[in-house]
Amino acid sequence: MTQVIPAPVSVTPDRHGGEFRLTPATVIETERGAQRVGEYLAGLLRPATGYRLPVVPERRHDRDGGRISLELGRVAAELGDEGYELDVDRRGVELKARTAAGLFAGVQTLRQLLPPRIESDREQRGPWTVAGGKIVDYPRFEHRGAMLDVSRHFFSPDEVKRYIDQIAMYKINRLHLHLSDDQGWRIQIDGWPRLTTHGGSTEVGGGPGGYYTKDQFRDLVAYAAERHIEVIPEIDLPGHTNAALASYAELNCDGVAPPLYTGIEVGFSSLCIDKEITYRFVEDVLTELAELTPGEYLHIGGDEAHSTPEADYIKFFERVLPIVESLGKKVAGWHEFLKATPSTSALPQYWGTTDSNSLVTDAVERGNKILLSPANKSYLDMKYDENTPLGLSWAGFIEVDEAYGWNPGQYMRGVPESAILGVEAPLWSETLETSDHIEFMAFPRLPAIAELAWSPWSTHDWESFRTRLAAQAPRWEAQAIDFYRSPQIDWP
Ligand code: TNX
Structure with missing residues (x-):
């Protein structure tokens, strides 16, 4: 949870090391107004996982394969229009924001919590785990x-x-x-x-x-x-x-x-x-x-x-x-x-x-x-x-x-x-x-x-940033991004 760029406002990893695992049965539940972000997320996750990841409107409690739910609505005022809250536990991922822009920002965080090979456009081997915990995040500048x-x-x-x-x-x-x-x-x-x-x-x-x-x-x-x-x-x-x-x-x-x-x-x-x-x-x-x-x-x-x-x-x-x-x-x-x-x-x-x-x-x-x-x-x-x-x-x-x-x-x-x-x-x-x-x-x-x-x-912290940047490299490689291997970073 601590690898994300840009660094979130607050990160609270699950103390017990809990995690969510994406499965072939996982669904993406979206409320009205969140459906396009849901489809975007599914589009990110389907190629590498090979899972169906249907985007469904209804909320149900019997999701055996777990759920990623995108909810629009009341969140803490400090989150503003582009902030989000991300909760991950064994049962699923819950992403909440006031607007679709906030959900979209949260989706960018979520993809960085998955293994780097999630960025590949061809099917990769799992497991597709997301570390448990909670992130609260919103931008410094508009x-x-x-x-x-x-x-x-x-x-x-x-x-x-x-x-x-x-x-x-x-x-x-x-x-x-x-x-x-x-x-x-x-x-x-x-x-x-x-x-x-x-x-x-x-x-x-x-x-x-x-x-x-x-x-x-x-x-x-x-x-x-x-x-x-x-x-x-x-x-x-x-x-x-x-x-x-x-x-x-x-x-x-x-x-x-x-x-x-x-x-x-x-x-x-x-x-x-x-x-x-x-x-x-x-x-x-x-x-x-x-x-x-x-x-x-x-x-x-x-x-x-x-x-x-x-x-x-x-x-x-x-x-x-x-x-x-x-x-x-x-x-x-x-x-x-x-x-x-x-x-x-x-x-x-x-x-x-x-x-x-x-x-x-x-x-x-x-x-x-x-x-x-x-x-x-x-x-x-x-x-x-x-x-x-x-x-x-x-x-x-x-x-x-x-x-x-x-x-x-x-x-x-x-x-x-x-x-x-x-x-x-x-x-x-x-x-x-x-x-x-x-x-x-x-x-x-x-x-x-x-x-x-x-x-x-x-x-803001250079040592932390260097470490987090290094962790991006395999993501860029999975997307064939031709990045500069700065000697300032200990690339893996
Ligand atoms: C200055 S910065 C410019 C551009 C050049 C650039 C090259 C600015 C507003 N104008 O016309 O492309 O430098 O770095």
């Missing part, structure tokens, strides 16, 4: 995010789904998709079709690129939602826009479309701030994006606009921010966009490498909540050390202890824990082309960031 850059290199819907499944294991609940950049535009926009047909036709290094049709994107959003993950789509503005500028000559101040770009420099492109068509473009794009987005946020980028004079940058966002609001969405942006003084519902994402930033502290004083993605701690695209074959190193090397060793609630001067909405681990893809590459950079650092975002600081 926003526990991962970001994937699908612009520098395009990742297919199946590759994105694979990552969604992986982040869901660690109770990540937001997936930020970086859908546009200099090297590629990745989301179909009906009113501006060349964005994808031309702007999506390449990527870093000159490969074929790609984009998501609206149906593919809706399917990704639904796949994430099924895993209680909200997609936050980003269109990076007004810099990082070469793919758009290359697709429509009229968006350029000089009316000339630049060539497509397949290098990895940043900061050279900008929308034309004084042209009206710029705002028609932005409004059209964000309107279509909002229609595709059931989630609360649209992310408008705002980073590294080195080719946009500061006054223009502010002018630009003073026109764009109301557009997002008029679409009924909250705006998220890289922290530079605070220069335009967005409303207090806006979510600045801090990506700096120092512990103080006056834009951020001023925003906190006004009442904004902050999303933390410090590049020297949480950037999954930074190399682990000088020998890492993939990744960049502009924010330094990030070994596992570095990714794990900071307290989001006390990280920035002038930013108290109450002003932190959460933590997000971005994965930029200048050097990453395949799921193997994603996995090598995200594992084991993503679980480290996930623990910082979920677990109470009182559980």
Whole structure:
């Protein structure tokens, strides 16, 4: 019970060493509203066990093969919307939460209590035991995010789904998709079709690129939602826009479309701030994006606009921010966009490498909540050390202890824990082309960031984390996750 990542709030192992054993007769009992989580759990457990594990609505007392019951309803107030209680004894597993999201989090804990081979997609030998005891658990922060850059290199819907499944294991609940950049535009926009047909036709290094049709994107959003993950789509503005500028000559101040770009420099492109068509473009794009987005946020980028004079940058966002609001969405942006003084519902994402930033502290004083993605701690695209074959190193090397060793609630001067909405681990893809590459950079650092975002600081302990991380390795192997064997961890 003590091996779980992220560490639960409280774990009370059964003193008598009792355990539950899954059998061919075990059933998953679900209350109304819990059925989809029940089916998800059955989908996790069936391949390796080979058991039927029917998902049944009724509660009966004669379950000889034992039961896993998922109950929705009254739980202690402290559990909030995403917390859960998990009780395991000889007779079964009882999982309770106020919402399906809480049950889903509990299911992620339960799978880690089973032997690692439960993660295999082929039938394995049992026994399938779960140690007895009780876990009470709920998140420290509301926003526990991962970001994937699908612009520098395009990742297919199946590759994105694979990552969604992986982040869901660690109770990540937001997936930020970086859908546009200099090297590629990745989301179909009906009113501006060349964005994808031309702007999506390449990527870093000159490969074929790609984009998501609206149906593919809706399917990704639904796949994430099924895993209680909200997609936050980003269109990076007004810099990082070469793919758009290359697709429509009229968006350029000089009316000339630049060539497509397949290098990895940043900061050279900008929308034309004084042209009206710029705002028609932005409004059209964000309107279509909002229609595709059931989630609360649209992310408008705002980073590294080195080719946009500061006054223009502010002018630009003073026109764009109301557009997002008029679409009924909250705006998220890289922290530079605070220069335009967005409303207090806006979510600045801090990506700096120092512990103080006056834009951020001023925003906190006004009442904004902050999303933390410090590049020297949480950037999954930074190399682990000088020998890492993939990744960049502009924010330094990030070994596992570095990714794990900071307290989001006390990280920035002038930013108290109450002003932190959460933590997000971005994965930029200048050097990453395949799921193997994603996995090598995200594992084991993503679980480290996930623990910082979920677990109470009182559980924070490097020695404990190292041990628990080592215990994840056979789970990753069973799922063919290509993780980095950090020398800091005693892998089995
Ligand atoms: C900085 S961090 C960027 C990205 C790069 C990344 C590479 C941020 C908001 N912008 O454009 O991909 O560094 O690590």
